[in-house]
Amino acid sequence: MAAAAICVEDEAACAAAECAGIGNLDLAAAGAGAGGKRSVYLMDCAPVWGCASTRGRSTEMEDACAAAPRFADVPVRLLASRRDLDRLGLDADTLRLPAHLFGVFDGHGGAEVASYCRERLQVLLRQELRLLSKDLGETSEADMKEHWDELFTRCFQRLDDEVSGQASRLVGGVQETRPVAAENVGSTAVVAVVCSSHVVVANCGDSRVVLCRGKEPLELSIDHKPDRKDERARIEALGGKVIQWNGYRVSGILAMSRSIGMYIASGTKSWQNDLFPFLSGM
Amino acid sequence: MVGLVGGSTARAEHVVANAGGETEYVRRLHRHAPAEHQCTSTLVKHIKAPVHLVWELVRSFDQPQRYKPFVRNCVVRGDQLEVGSLRDVNVKTGLPATTSTERLEQLDDDLHILGVKFVGGDHRLQNYSSIITVHPESIDGRPGTLVIESFVVDVPDGNTKDETCYFVEAVIKCNLKSLAEVSEQLAVESPTSPIDQ
Numbered sequence: 001m002a003a004a005a006i007c008v009e010d011e012a013a014c015a016a017a018e019c020a021g022i023g024n025l026d027l028a029a030a031g032a033g034a035g036g037k038r039s040v041y042l043m044d045c046a047p048v049w050g051c052a053s054t055r056g057r058s059t060e061m062e063d064a065c066a067a068a069p070r071f072a073d074v075p076v077r078l079l080a081s082r083r084d085l086d087r088l089g090l091d092a093d094t095l096r097l098p099a100h101l102f103g104v105f106d107g108h109g110g111a112e113v114a115s116y117c118r119e120r121l122q123v124l125l126r127q128e129l130r131l132l133s134k135d136l137g138e139t140s141e142a143d144m145k146e147h148w149d150e151l152f153t154r155c156f157q158r159l160d161d162e163v164s165g166q167a168s169r170l171v172g173g174v175q176e177t178r179p180v181a182a183e184n185v186g187s188t189a190v191v192a193v194v195c196s197s198h199v200v201v202a203n204c205g206d207s208r209v210v211l212c213r214g215k216e217p218l219e220l221s222i223d224h225k226p227d228r229k230d231e232r233a234r235i236e237a238l239g240g241k242v243i244q245w246n247g248y249r250v251s252g253i254l255a256m257s258r259s260i261g262m263y264i265a266s267g268t269k270s271w272q273n274d275l276f277p278f279l280s281g282m
Numbered sequence: 283m284v285g286l287v288g289g290s291t292a293r294a295e296h297v298v299a300n301a302g303g304e305t306e307y308v309r310r311l312h313r314h315a316p317a318e319h320q321c322t323s324t325l326v327k328h329i330k331a332p333v334h335l336v337w338e339l340v341r342s343f344d345q346p347q348r349y350k351p352f353v354r355n356c357v358v359r360g361d362q363l364e365v366g367s368l369r370d371v372n373v374k375t376g377l378p379a380t381t382s383t384e385r386l387e388q389l390d391d392d393l394h395i396l397g398v399k400f401v402g403g404d405h406r407l408q409n410y411s412s413i414i415t416v417h418p419e420s421i422d423g424r425p426g427t428l429v430i431e432s433f434v435v436d437v438p439d440g441n442t443k444d445e446t447c448y449f450v451e452a453v454i455k456c457n458l459k460s461l462a463e464v465s466e467q468l469a470v471e472s473p474t475s476p477i478d479q
Contacts, residue, residue, distance in 0.1 A: 241445075243445045245445075251448065
């Protein structure tokens with residue numbers, strides 16, 4: 001399955017997710033020409049998005065996708081250094097860019113975890129972005145990436161803890177600590193946070209984000225596959241084993257090396273999201 | 283816990299046989315004669331639930347999904363459930379197989395023995411044959427169950443004996459872990475457990 005989102009800019013359309021069996025969705029982007037030249041941080045970024053999904057070879061739909069236009073504001077200090085902002089005459093301390101969220105959650109063993117991620121991840125991200133605005137001091141470019149890393153890690157970790165029942169969650173106004181689903185149910189989670197100046201991508205599992213700019217596709221995420229050298233080393237360091245059994249699989253069972261949920265096959269709840277900030281229009 | 287007992291491939295882990303007489307059960311009830319191109323292994327699981335509850339789950343040839351986490355559903359061919367019956371098992375998504383056709387080889391309600399052989403499917407497990415036995419034991423002074431599962435299977439082209447054993451053992455460990463959880467939950471829910479086993 002796949003989801004696609006296009007943000008209309010002066011220069012380019014961006015943000016798409018690969019669609020299994022359908023190819024890349026390529027929606028035409030209308031360039032909105034503003035009269036004067038404005039900083040990329042002040043441009044509006046109105047998303048035009050569409051979603052298409054199919055069961056593929058499964059007998060049931062277990063995937064989910066999320067599209068949340070203007071789901072949160074991103075402090076501009078997460079996107080540019082104070083020096084650059086000062087040079088542009090922008091207020092580094094108060095300027096926030098509208099951000100849009102797009103996510104794909106490919107469930108395995110059942111749809112419960114994917115459906116939960118679709119609703120929950122944007123809530124967690126919104127909370128984290130709100131909290132983050134308070135402790136942004138003198139932020140360098142390396143610090144920006146670190147902030148995004150920490151932000152996504154906390155969100156993914158919380159999501160995984162709620163799915164497994166290790167953290168409580170609100171269900172109908174009541175604190176619930178039972179797992180969202182059985183141990184054999186899990187999901188990928190790949191998300192793109194899109195604003196006028198940046199696309200920020202975080203990934204857990206083997207779903208994928210592809211940017212189509214013009215005619216050239218560009219991978220913005222890296223799959224968590226068990227035969228990736230670093231993933232295999234991590235798995236084996238944790239006492240696991242990667243076996244080729246209809247593809248490379250953890251213990252010969254699970255075809256991705258990281259997952260939200262699905263503890264029964266991996267034998268460990270260890271995971272970590274990969275963060276790939278992609279700069280556009282700078 | 284799940285332990286390994288014997289097996290034709292050298293394994294680092296060995297469970298010391300306890301008072302339950304695991305090695306005696308294995309010797310008498312879990313005989314496999316692996317060929318050169320096959321591998322075999324035996325796993326044990328101690329479950330804090332009475333043997334009649336565990337056996338009821340294990341013997342459900344027509345409903346393996348009651349405790350096997352990777353099974354989506356199962357259809358038994360024909361009307362009579364007896365030795366020789368075939369079942370078509372559908373596997374959940376994300377796993378390296380979608381179907382498995384399995385034959386009931388052995389079902390002994392007195393000795394608590396279930397034998398199953400894989401006769402078809404897309405799982406790469408050719409000539410897979412397994413035996414599961416359950417035995418009453420005492421755990422912390424309460425009725426418990428010792429479960430022993432052994433198997434023999436061809437080593438597929440492209441894999442080693444170690445890899446094949448590792449994969450099959452991983453699946454069986456998942457099954458036995460789930461069997462423990464389901465039966466221990468049933469034991470908690472049932473009123474008074476009989477101790478006549």
